[in-house]
Amino acid sequence: MIVLVTGGAGFIGSHTCIALLEAGFKVIVADNLCNSRVEILNKVMEITKKNIIFYEIDVTNEHSVDRIFSEHHIDGVIHFAGYKAVGESVKEPLKYYYNNIISTIVLVRACQKYKVQRFVFSSSATVYGENEVPFKESMILKPTTNPYGESKTISERILIDVSEANPAFSVALLRYFNPIGAHESGLIGEEPNGAPNNLMPYITQVAKGKIEKLRIFGADYPTFDGTGVRDYIHVMDLAEGHIAALIHLKEGIHKYNLGSGKGTSVLELVTIFEEETGIKIPFDVIDRRPGDIAECYADVRKAREELNWYVIRDLRMMCRDAWRFEKNI
Ligand SMILES: NC(=O)c1ccc[n+]([C@@H]2O[C@H](COP(=O)([O-])OP(=O)(O)OC[C@H]3O[C@@H](n4cnc5c(N)ncnc54)[C@H](O)[C@@H]3O)[C@@H](O)[C@H]2O)c1
Secondary structure, eight states, rough: OEEEEEEEHHHHHHHHHHHHTTTTTTEEEOOOOSHHHHHHHHHHHHTTOEEEEOOOTTOOOHHHHHHHHHSSSOOOOEOSOOOOOOHHHHHHHHHHIIIIIIIIHHHHHHHHHHHHHHEEEEEGGGGGGGGSBBOTTTSOOOOSSSHHHHHHHHHHHHHHHHHHHSTTEEEEEEEEEEEEEOOOOOSSSOSSSSSSOOOOHHHHHHHHHHSSSSEEEOOOSSSSSSSEOEEEEHHHHHHHHHHHHHHHHSSSSEEEEEEEEEEHHHHHHHHHHHHHHOOOEEEEEEOTTTTOOOOBBBBHHHHHHOOOOOOOOHHHHHHHHHHHHHHHO
């Protein structure tokens, strides 16, 4: 089976390429490298000892995407390509709406033209907005607080409408919670451009001495220790969730939460990181970050029941793997 992976050189995409190649899929990556490097794909090939066909293209460009579909018999698409920085999306909404929505439309049109019936989409827990935890796939989505989140909700809506009009078009909407960690080889991991937005790369950069102190955004949330609670998932568990989704994909639209199902506070994660690495993480507590919610964690029963998928890597492993990668770069 040949899978087109858009954004395959990025953080989640590159780990998913490993899982795909190890599961026997053939992989074509389309990435414009706006937030990644071609060397990452070389490392994926080094780890798996398998080949990737790479197109350096922008997936909002219909002609470039058409070329890939016309040159290969593609069986399925996993669409990771997109921008993901919530704060930046508030400052530059058009950039986010354009890239994240047009890329989805262009790819779905190519799927229709070339009769590709399997589509896996990178959605996000952000689409739940301020709902009650744990988030369930059956919940009515509340408005999100930023253009990034809206771009995911709109892309989901487009895919739902297209699939309802053409039920043979099988779509998995995968709502990721908070992916962290890195491949156990230490060769690939999360490499944010500039200052990190996410907690784990922030912690590892403080541990390495690149940043003096961790900033914790708010310790007055209605959570057990006052800091924000999130559902962390090892990026390799998340990657394997895509294989399960592809294998079990049936006609129509299917939404799945990919998370661990457990909430962990910022302070808990910092403590586990310190215990696993023996490195103290100094921190300051500052004001809450606009748009952040107190708690976010998944109900993961649907993915377990329908995809037979569940996480097998714990927080300690996430911390060790993230740190091994940070030390290597
Ligand atoms: N990392 C997270 O915490 C998280 C959580 C929920 C959802 N997601 C979603 O998962 C997907 C992957 O996230 P990630 O963390 O791997 O991000 P990433 O930035 O590491 O990877 C995205 C990749 O897409 C590429 N890209 C972006 N726009 C493109 C375009 N128009 N054409 C071709 N390539 C393009 C980038 O160069 C990059 O390699 C994104 O859609 C993101 O919104 C991520």
